[in-house]
Amino acid sequence: GNSVTQMEGPVTLSEEAFLTINCTYTATGYPSLFWYVQYPGEGLQLLLKATKADDKGSNKGFEATYRKETTSFHLEKGSVQVSDSAVYFCALRGARAGNNRKLIWGLGTSLAVNP
C-alpha cells in the first residue's frame, strides 16, 4: 500500500539557517504530494503541493520538488524565521479512485527556530 516516510525530529535551527526536511514515499502510479504545517494549538494548513513528476510547489519561501526517480518530496527553505516553528507533515494522495484517494501522512517533523 501507499506510505510516507518522513525525517524524524525535532529539528532545531537558528534564525536564517537553511532548512531541509526529507520525505520519501511509496505508491503506485503518480500520487499527489503535499506538505502541511501545524502551528501550536492549531489545525493543519496546506503549505504547498505538487501533482505530477518534476512539479515544484512553493509558498511562503518554502519549496519542494516532486522527484519520481527518487520517490521524494523534500521540503526546503533558504532562511527560516522564528515564526516558522511548527510541525510539518508530508502527505500523499493516491492516484486511483475510492479508498486510495485518502491522504496518507508522515509522522510529522517538529521544527523549532531560535532567535
Next chain:
Amino acid sequence: ETGVTQSPTHLIKTRGQQVTLRCSSQSGHNTVSWYQQALGQGPQFIFQYYREEENGRGNFPPRFSGLQFPNYSSELNVNALELDDSALYLCASSPTRAGTEAFFGQGTRLTVV
C-alpha cells in the same frame, strides 16, 4: 482561514459514553473526510463522505460512524468511548471526490477520562 468549522473545540467525556463531533465544510465543497490525530502522531484516516454516502473507510471499528447532510456538513459519532480515543479529530473538505486539495478545520480535542 479555510472556511471549515468544527464544533466543539474541546470536549471531555467519560469512558463508555458516546460523542458527536460536527463539521461545516467550506462553501461549494461536497466531500468531507475525518481524521484522528493522536498526540505526537500524524493524522489517521477514519472515513470520507461524498454527497451523503460513505466513500472510503480506514481501519477504525464500527463504533466510529458518520453522516453527511444535504448541505454537505458532517458528523462523526463515536460510541462506547475508550481512553485511546483521546485525540484531535480533524475534518477536511474538498471541492470534489477526486479533489487533490483538502482544507482542514481547527479540530476538536477530545479527552476521554
